[in-house]
Amino acid sequence: MIEESHNIPPQISQARLVVSKVIEVLEAAGFATSECFDVKSALTEALTNAVKCQPEPSGPAGHVWYRLDGDHLTIRVTDRGPGFDWNACLDPTSPEYLLKEGGRGVFLIKNLMDRVAYDRESRTLTMEKRLSKPRDIE
Secondary structure, eight states: OEEEEEEEOSSHHHHHHHHHHHHHHHHHTTOOHHHHHHHHHHHHHHHHHHHHTOSSSSSOSEEEEEEEETTEEEEEEEESSOOOOGGGOOOTTSGGGTTSOSSHHHHHHHHHSSEEEEETTTTEEEEEEEOOOOOOOO
């Protein structure tokens, strides 16, 4: 089992370093490239939202905790923003919202991870994914 936590830096470019650390662990463990990409995309969206929604650009934008237990990955992202209504996010695939901004990051997170929950009170996003190792090519 691997478990780590990191503060989310207040700049998106620096927050991506946190994403890289998590992906390095998954790649070193030998998980499928496509699943590592899914996690990278979902975590990047979550951290970008945390940085964009922070009330003041000084200090950490929030906190990331993750645990890899066998093939089960759990990630929690807590930010300092005001929180939002997770269920009220626009569906960017609906014809009336195709050309509107907003909702795409949440849509990606929900579709790339196996289980996603958001607690508005604590401003914590929990994402889970079962990972698989690539089959040996003969």
